[in-house]
Amino acid sequence: MNWKENSRVAMHWHTNEQGNKIVCDLCPRHCQTQAGQMGFCKVRGNVDGTFHTFNFGKSVTATQECIETEAVNHFMPGARILSLGNIGCMMACSYCQNWQTSQIKHLNDANVFEYTPEQVIELAVSNDIKVISWTYNDPVVWHEFVLETSKLAKAAGLTTLYKSALYIELEPLRELIEVIDIFSISLKCMDDAIYRKENKGKLQPVLDAIELIAASDRHLEISQLVVTGLNDDGTDAIKTARWMREKLKPEVPLHLVAYHPSFKYKKPRTELATLLKLRELVLNEGLEYVYLGNVYADDMSNTYCKSCSHLLVERFGLSVQVPGLDAHGNCKNCQTPSVIRDALGGQPSEKPVLAPFVAEQTYAFEWNEEIRSVHIFLERPQKDTVRIQLKRMPSNTVQYLELNEGLERIILSKSSAEETQLIIETACQTPLHILPVLDRAHFPVIDETKASSYA
Numbered sequence: 001m002n003w004k005e006n007s008r009v010a011m012h013w014h015t016n017e018q019g020n021k022i023v024c025d026l027c028p029r030h031c032q033t034q035a036g037q038m039g040f041c042k043v044r045g046n047v048d049g050t051f052h053t054f055n056f057g058k059s060v061t062a063t064q065e066c067i068e069t070e071a072v073n074h075f076m077p078g079a080r081i082l083s084l085g086n087i088g089c090m091m092a093c094s095y096c097q098n099w100q101t102s103q104i105k106h107l108n109d110a111n112v113f114e115y116t117p118e119q120v121i122e123l124a125v126s127n128d129i130k131v132i133s134w135t136y137n138d139p140v141v142w143h144e145f146v147l148e149t150s151k152l153a154k155a156a157g158l159t160t161l162y163k164s165a166l167y168i169e170l171e172p173l174r175e176l177i178e179v180i181d182i183f184s185i186s187l188k189c190m191d192d193a194i195y196r197k198e199n200k201g202k203l204q205p206v207l208d209a210i211e212l213i214a215a216s217d218r219h220l221e222i223s224q225l226v227v228t229g230l231n232d233d234g235t236d237a238i239k240t241a242r243w244m245r246e247k248l249k250p251e252v253p254l255h256l257v258a259y260h261p262s263f264k265y266k267k268p269r270t271e272l273a274t275l276l277k278l279r280e281l282v283l284n285e286g287l288e289y290v291y292l293g294n295v296y297a298d299d300m301s302n303t304y305c306k307s308c309s310h311l312l313v314e315r316f317g318l319s320v321q322v323p324g325l326d327a328h329g330n331c332k333n334c335q336t337p338s339v340i341r342d343a344l345g346g347q348p349s350e351k352p353v354l355a356p357f358v359a360e361q362t363y364a365f366e367w368n369e370e371i372r373s374v375h376i377f378l379e380r381p382q383k384d385t386v387r388i389q390l391k392r393m394p395s396n397t398v399q400y401l402e403l404n405e406g407l408e409r410i411i412l413s414k415s416s417a418e419e420t421q422l423i424i425e426t427a428c429q430t431p432l433h434i435l436p437v438l439d440r441a442h443f444p445v446i447d448e449t450k451a452s453s454y455a
Contacts, residue, residue, distance in 0.1 A: 002109070004054050010044055011144055012172050013051035022046045027090040027140055027167050028205040040200075041141045042104035043088030056145045057114050059084050060101055060136060060443050062123055063375065063409040067346060068318050069440045070133055070163045070184045071223035071255040073291055073303060074339050077313045078320035079346025081161065082124045082407070085136025085443055086145070087112060090167050092200040093188070095227055095265035097442040102137040111445045117149035121156050123406050130345065131182075135163040136443040143172055150179035163441070166209045167201050173209050182219045185210055186441075189224065189231040190239035198230065198265070207243070214248045219341060222248075223255035223293060226275060228267040237278040241285035250288050251339040257293035260370075260438050269370075272297065289339070294440055296372040296414050307336040317372055318413040318440070322347060357389050357400070359425035365434055366421050367414050373437035374422075375444055377409035378430050386430070391423040392416075411437065 012025040021032045024039050031039030038045035043055040067079040089102035100106050115123075124132055132153050134146050139162060150160045161182040166173075187210065188195060192203040213220050224240055226232050237256070244254060256278050258270040275292045282290050291301040296317040303313040305324065310333035312324040322344060324332050329343040365374060378386060386408075388401040392415060401410060412422060426432055435444035 006056070007047065007052040007054045008056050008144070010051045010053040011147075012169070015049070022049070022051045024051065025169055026143055026172055028169060028202060029090060029167075040092075041088045041090050043086075043141055053141075053144050055086050055088055055142060057116060058087055059113055059115055060087075060111055060445070061113055061377065061409050062115070062120070062407055063377075063411065063443070064127070064129065064407055065133070065411045066318050066320065067131060067133075067161070068301075068315065068320060069411065070135055070161055070182075071186075071257065071291075071293055071440070072161065072182055072184050072219075072221055073253055073255070073301060073313070073315070074221065074251070074289070074341060075182050075219050076131065076159070076342045076346035077303075077315075077322050077340065078348070079131050080129050080348075081131040081133045082120070082127070082129045083133045083135050084115070084120065085134075086139065086142035087137060088141050089138050090140050090201075091138065091165055094198045094263060095225075095259060095261075096263045097260075097439045098136050099263040100445050101443065108445070117145065117152050119406070120149050121152050121158070124153070124158055125156060127404055127407050131159045131161055133161040133163060135161075136441065138164050138167070140164060140166070140168045143168075143176075147175055147179065150176075154179055165199075165201075166206050168209055169205075170209065170212055173212055177213065177216050177218055180218060182221075183213050184221050184223065185213070186223050186225065187240065189236050190243060191231065191236060194230055198227075207247075211247055214252070220248070221253050221255065223257050225257045225259050226270045226278060227259045227265070228270055228274075232270065232274050232278070234278055234281050237282050238285060241282040241287050245286050253289035253291060254282060254287055255291045255293045256282070257440075258295055260294070262438070270294075296417070298417055303338070303340065305331040305334060305336055305338065307331065308334040310334065312338055313340065316414075316416055318411065319415040320346075357387060357425070358427055359389065360429050361426045361432065363424040363426075363432055363434060364421060365424065367419065371436040371438070373411060373413040373440065375409055375411055375433075375435045375437055376424065377433050377435075378403060378428075379433060380430050381405060381408055382428060382430060387427040389425040389427075391425075392419050393421040393423060395419070413437075 024031045033046040162180045163184045165186045195203045260269045301315040314321045325343040386403040
């Protein structure tokens with residue numbers, strides 16, 4: 001498809017005093033464009049004196065994930081979510097996980113799909129998914145589509161989640177606060193010089209925007225990517241903790257997230273020892289909840305009762321159990337209310353297998369130190385539901401999944417330290433692609449020169 005077709009008039013812009021340029025008021029960059037020019041994001045531009053958005057409804061493939069993928073641990077643990085991400089970005093991080101779609105000059109049109117707001121809602125409802133997440137490429141430059149679709153989502157009784165670096169002006173953010181339930185904010189660092197050099201943005205507007213959310217009743221969680229050689233020595237983590245303690249509510253968690261080499265930044269992956277050291281530092285600064293992200297090891301992101309230390313939520317990577325909370329979100333051991341909202345709302349209901357499973361294809365995937373999550377998706381859309389049998393080895397634990405029309409991509413992750421392999425069997429003959437997920441914010445795309453399926 002030609003993603004530049006069907007543009008529409010954008011929100012948040014004005015014409016300069018001279019009348020010869022349009023100034024974008026969506027993000028703090030305030031791009032000024034003449035007729036025919038695009039802004040920094042390359043998806044908003046001047047069309048004969050009117051500012052247009054070119055990515056309304058333009059998205060990567062909708063994907064079924066879980067809420068912890070978005071660095072959200074205190075809202076509906078384990079919930080399945082419908083994740084959608086756009087193209088273009090208002091920033092340009094040197095270590096961007098999704099540079100093949102966020103940076104337009106690298107975009108392959110084959111990775112662009114189109115959805116209407118109504119289709120997104122129908123996709124969630126028909127698949128019994130309660131949460132729509134705006135994620136991957138930052139949703140700020142998708143403002144019009146996110147706003148319109150989120151209004152429909154609220155009317156349909158769905159929960160909305162906004163995963164963002166939050167490089168946005170306060171007026172459009174106020175519009176989002178009206179329709180977004182959960183904000184998961186990626187605070188890159190607490191160093192303006194790093195923001196300017198490595199992210200092509202500024203720190204203060206992000207802090208101002210976070211404070212605006214914190215003043216509302218919306219759910220808020222903060223994540224910070226710990227990048228080797230940039231913000232991994234503890235100084236930045238301490239600054240973040242002190243700012244959070246001063247400006248945010250004490251129950252707002254901080255996720256310290258491991259980085260992996262990507263795009264223009266190739267220093268080694270963050271070591272677990274570094275994350276553990278930073279977690280200790282910020283806990284000593286008084287933060288109550290600190291989690292480690294992109295880490296597949298025991299007891300890195302569990303939630304415990306603050307009164308009796310009882311295990312409330314157990315997490316391994318993206319696998320989640322809620323053994324210690326009742327339906328009211330209280331600790332089962334001492335009945336103290338927890339900070340977890342809708343504690344059991346994300347727990348799955350097992351669907352009965354109505355007929356014997358007949359495998360048409362079998363795939364095997366070996367976990368390794370670099371890859372602990374994958375996206376699986378069908379090469380061609382199917383009109384009928386495709387059943388998948390998943391075996392986790394060596395335990396030989398079996399679970400069943402479904403891929404339905406319009407939602408043919410799902411994330412699978414390593415579920416325990418002992419797990420070594422996935423055996424994936426499909427009840428159809430359409431080839432299945434398995435793409436490594438290198439970061440929980442990463443949306444892998446097929447590079448025609450390197451892509452492979454595992455059979």
